[in-house]
Amino acid sequence: MSSQEKIKVVSRDKIKNFLFLFGYFLLLFNIAFIFNIIAIRKKNNLKEEPFQLTIDEFKDAKEYFKNSKKKVKITFWHNLYAEERKVLNKIIQDFEKDYPGIEVLEDNKGNWGQIFKHVSNALTVDKQPNLVVSYPDHVGFYHKSNKVLPLDAFIDKDEDFKNNKQNDFLPYYFAPIQIEDKIKHYYYLPFLKTTEIMFYNKDLLKSIHDKIPELINDKGEIAKDSLSWVQMDEISKILKDSNKKDFIPIVVDSESNLFIISTQQKGINYPLTKEQTQDFLHNSEVQELLQEFKTRYDNKHLTLGKLTGEEDKVPELLINNNIAFYITSTRRLDNLCIDNAFIPKLGYTNVPTVNSESNKNILQGSNVNLFYSKNKDEMLASWFFLKHLTSEDVYKDFLKENKFFNITRDNKKTENINIETIQKEQTEKNKEETEELKSLRKNFFKEFIVKNAEKSENNFFTTSIFENSDFFRNIISDLFIEVLTIDKDTNDKDVRIKELLTEAINRILTN
Structure with missing residues (x-):
């Protein structure tokens, strides 16, 4: 080669x-x-990609959304009733006029249990909405996904929000909370807040006025701000003796709320951690409370909506004189106003008290929280909609359509909420309503909603968030039902109640 x-x-x-x-x-x-x-x-969660926001980014986003023809789409999942949803659609239309660069897609996901399931499933496959109505317990559970978006950055950069006095929320509605770490954050804003109330049938109470005039006046109205459970027992016995054999005076909508309210009124500390649930359920006073409600159930003085077999028809039972008292959410007022003939007979008062010195009541109803998105514009757009959704103007929009929710702002600001003026602005449909209904709604707002806002922070409470706190609430509900339905002829009910408490403790500790 x-x-x-x-x-x-x-x-x-x-x-x-x-x-x-x-x-x-x-x-x-x-x-x-x-x-x-x-x-x-x-990088599909905040742990992988922490959310950061500069003041310039925030200002640019606001300007962009107010002037852009290209829309950023965001989704809002909720559980509003049909009539409330109509109000929401108008609210969205008004918002989109102010922010033409944002399109809000709302979706009703059913009741609280259903919406919790939908969100939980969506988080596992990165299909979560941008905004959702939620309870604090729900947020605690969603937080495990690292996709619940803290609001601190928005609040810090949004001068309008910080400086607008209308955003002076009452402290028990708007406060930072601690979830699984040492740092407190703002995770939600209060939306349609409610509390528990006791509606009653004035006709039925009027019929027994002469037997208990110190508690019931001659119009069938309860003569006190609230009754104790001992007084409720007295009234229930008289009603039972005066009506047909299968008559049950009291129906309770939420057994978990009833139980939690009763423990707070009795001064029993609600758990702050998963470990404290054991001490809570081992507390002898908790067992005593369960025994008291078991006795009321056995005496046919009280039952639960879930145990009537007609949970959705409980309002009709009150309207048709089949029950005398209905302990439920303030949101239920509309359901009890469907029969014009019943409206003059509808009364309402605070929930009964375990301890006459304590009339504590639980704060409930929806907050709205935001979720992480890979698209930063979606998170910014979601904040602007959240801010609008929880504004005083939106509260008034619901009020105009006779949807009564708790006032969430400092009561000094509620002077702007004039029920007479708002009623004049109602639609033609609402103007056709009877004077009795208008009067009921006006008085309900003034005598219950406004007065609640004037009460001390000590009158209300929210349950704490901890590991599996949402599951613990379900356990409480199951426990209460299991105790009530213990066979009446069981010789030693106390032993069975202790067994059920032990089973409940094991469930929460092994979950």
């Missing part, structure tokens, strides 16, 4: 080696690139 031929062979070998090395490094580059893309895509 000539020297020239040898040089050509060596050159070809060098080229082959070069191409091999080039191809090898190209392959490594592509593999690294692909893994990098995958890693970026996996």
Whole structure:
């Protein structure tokens, strides 16, 4: 082989080696690139990609959303009733006029249990909504996904929100909370807040006025701000003796709320941690409370909506004189106003008290929280809608349509909420309503909603959030039902109640 031929062979070998090395490094580059893309895509929560916001970004976003023809779409999941949903759609239309660069897609996901299930499932596959109505317990559970968006950055950068006195929320509605870490954050704003109330049938109470005039006046109205459970027992016995055999005076909508309210009124500390649930359920006073409600159930003085077999028809039972008292949410007022003939007979008062010195009541109803999105514009757009959704103007929109929710702002600001003026602005449909209904709604707002806002912070409470606090609430509900339905002829009910308490403790500690 000539020297020239040898040089050509060596050159070809060098080229082959070069191409091999080039191809090898190209392959490594592509593999690294692909893994990098995958890693970026996996940044689907706040732990992987913390949310950061500058003041300039915030100002630019606001300007963009107010002037852009290109829309950023955000989703809002809720559980509003049909009539409330109509109000929401108008609220969304008004918001989109102010922010043409944002489109809000609302979706009703059913009752509280259903919406919790929908959100929980969506979080596992990164299909969560941008905003959702929620309870604090729900937020505690959702937080495990690292996708609940703290509001601190928005609040810090939004000068309008910070400086607007209408955002002076009452402290028990708007406060930072601690979830699974040492830092407190704002996770939600209060939306349609409610509390428990006791509605009653004045006709039925009027019929027994002469037997208990110190508690019931001659119009069938309860003569006190609230009754004790001992007084309720007295009234229930008289009603039982005066009506047909299967008559049960009291129906309770939420057994967990009833139980939790009763423990708070009795001064029993609600758990702050999963470990404290054991001491809570082992407390002898908790067992005493359960025994008291078991006795009322056995005496056919009280039952639960879930145990009537007609949970959705309990309002009709009150309207048709089949029950005398209905302990439920203030949100139920509309359901009890469907029969004009019944409206003059409808009364309402605070929930009964375990301890006459304590009339504590639970704060409930929806907050709205935000979720993480890979699209930062969606998170910014969600904040602007959240701010609008929880504004005083939106509260008035619901009020105009006779949807009564708790006042969430400092009562000094509620002077702007004039029920007479608002009633004049109602639709033609509402103007056709009877004077009795208008009067009922006006008095309900003034005598219950406004007075609640004037009460001390000590009158209300919210349950704490801790690991599995949502599950603990379900356990309380199950426990209460299991205790009530212990066979009446069981010789030693106390022993069975203790067994059920132990089973409840084991469920929460092993979950």
